[in-house]
Amino acid sequence: MATVDLPLARPVPRSYGKVREWITTTDHKRIALLYLFTTFIFFGIGGLMALLIRTQLAEPNNNLLSASQFDQLFTMHGTTMIFLFVIPVWSAFGNFMVPLMIGAKDMAFPRINAFAFWLVPLGGLVMYSGFFFGGSAAAGWTGYVPLTEKLYSPQVGQDLWILGLHILGISSVMGAVNFLVTIHRLRAPGMTWFRLPLFVWSMEVTSALVLLASPFLAAGLALVLLDRQLGTNFFNPAHGGNVILYQLIFWFYSHPAVYIMVIPGFGVISEVLPVFTRKPIFGYRAMAVSMAAIGVLGFMVFAHHMFTVGLPLPVQIFFMATTMVIAVPTGVKIFNWLGTLWGGSIRFTTAMLFSVGFVLMFLIGGLDGVFLSSLGIDYELNGTYWVVAHIHYVLVGGSLFAVFAALYYWWPKIFGRFLSERLGKWHFWLLLLGFNLTFMPMHFLGVLGMPRRIATYPTGRGWAALNLTSTIGSFIIALAILMFVYNVVLSLHGPKTATNDPWEGNSLEWYATSPPPPHNFDDLPPVESNRPLRDWRLAGHATNPPGTVLP
């Protein structure tokens, strides 16, 4: 058995108090909790914005919100959910779990880690402060020029939006470097690349994408800022500027960003399914390689967001081809998850329900995306509610379901307590119902010709009933989320009953205590396969105290 030297404990001066302790912490687990708390606050804010948007759209010719308010809300809803929730929430799980899963004591750069975190609330506050200075950004999360030029968006909120995104970009890049170095340098003895847990693989691929793609967003936004503040003409056609240039730069970041948001979810699902089927992940190598393939191909599909911009036809055909190619490794993942379920001994904990829900919803989100890869069909569906349906099937049915799977699965490890399985099941079924009620009708709305981002719509187009259905669904989602919040509150007031290895896990985090001590491990079991903890149990070692009744 390998042993790991303990670092000399660095005592925290007692006079600092609890708040100061949290502010100055460099412990990866505490930083993870800060990420988790902060991103869920932003999730709540983004969700309230979504409810306002849906209420405005519940009926035709509604004027609950003015067009200007509506535009600010959908812009900040998208920006919040993408940049302040889904992207950083994976840093929460990555921070907590990557060091534990590879048998390390902490992340490679603990202080950079803390700095990267504190930039997240700062970036959010900078962006939101626009609301108090004449209105936030209101040009959509894509911020296309020339709408974001000073002439058309004079409010300082648009500048604050750019600065906020710059701050968040710096945070992402620092986090990515930290993950990459941690994964490359701090793996336990014996943990080769093909023994690495798939969640760690997913953080490796995601971090590489963040590192390579984020600078493009920063550059594109910097050019907009220069146009706005210093009067340059990068995007001003009257002086030879080009408005398509921005879209090319923007999507060169933002398409990989879609994978940045969903690949860690692939990782989570690939951890949860084997544990609750008592089977190895089907095709481990194919899973790891397909994630990497999606990461590489993710850089080659970006112009499929621009099929109606008027790019030369051969360029469009190239991007249609690459987009269809990326469906292949994505399909491999879905089939391999099916292969993992097949012949297993399946136990439906809440984490497992969310994982199966993820696979099914992601399947729909993959299929409706293939429609958009077709040039001909995209000439009708581009910019419609079909696209809104697609992104939400990928990012809610995909990423959000995976976030909840991760929460129910790792909650006992993180807090030493369980979430109620009973409430968790309510949470799952309500969310599944509300989610499909909200977003399935949007496919029909797209076919019926409803463009996205319109503040209201006329009668007589057949959109009213579908929109009302969607609005009702969004409130069911809200109810499901309230159920979750109630579950969290109950759990945090409940007893600490979680043992080290409550689910009979495969990976090293289940070897540590729940919650783990500051230095994570006193010793480590040997790593001789990609399921080291299962090997350890089968070798006759107990991972839970004798007499433990598993939940």
Place this chain on the structure above:
Amino acid sequence: MRRIGAHPGGKLVFAASLSGLAALGLGMAPVLAANTNFLNAGGPPARTIDMLFYVFLAISIVILVGVGGAILFACFRFRRRSDDEMPRQVHENRRLERAWTIGPAVLLFALFILNVVNVGYLRFGPSSVSAAGRAPVLIQVTGQQFYWTFTYSNGKSALRTMEIPVNVPVDLSTNSKDVIHGFWVPALGAKIDALPGITNHAFIEASQKGTFQGQCYEFCGVGHDQMLITVKVVSMAQYQSYLSKL
């Protein structure tokens, strides 16, 4: 452990969802007749897109039912029955994995080819040979916050409503005076950005007279939802007299 589906309310939920689906089906009937539904094609380009859409839809439904059904089947069939149960540890199956890599790739390649053979027509209209005797009508479309201007070949223009002759390809050249807009009339099959500083081309054609609705699809500011488009399809003679009276 409780079994899913063993809940006494299960039948009720099943009945409720079935009647919900039926209601949705009935409710959809008038909706599908909507003027802005691109599946109610008003001309040849939209019909071509509809064909593509139905092909994709059929394949998607087969895959959804097949793969989704297999996942649900596995969930019911392979539930854990006792805590001591240990399933066979299958790590991989190379043949199966090769099949579900190559199979979708072949299918997608076919869909790719189906698009490639149609896309030139959708973008540029009928080639000059097949369009003998049907010289396209040229109309310039200009977007600005928050209305559309349509300028005809005689230099006259009209706002918000465009008239086109039936059974004649219409070559649109789009442009914007300020931000990016998007011209779209679903039933006639054109969707193209109107960009400042760059002129784009698209083609529409109607094979029946009537009025078709559309609107701006690229977010352009607070009046985005008001940038409606009406296209009146009339006979060539009516079109000529419309132009002379402008």
